[in-house]
Amino acid sequence: MNTFWENISKFPRFLISVIAGFFLTTLYPIFELLKDKKKRFFTVIIVLLIITSTYTLLRLMLAIN
Incomplete structure (x- = not known):
């Protein structure tokens, strides 16, 4: 016991x-992409787009004004 x-x-x-x-x-993999300056810009944009679209989608699904 x-x-x-x-x-x-x-x-x-x-x-x-x-x-x-x-x-x-x-x-x-995201940290590896952030090491290169050229890829850093696109990675940040993609992450922000994903967060924004998820936020908008959830707001519309839950009918929050």
């Missing part, structure tokens, strides 16, 4: 490392 509680106490640290790993793995 002692082993069970040791494993349960390690779970929060495991969960945090999995979430951090997910975001680092997902955002790594």
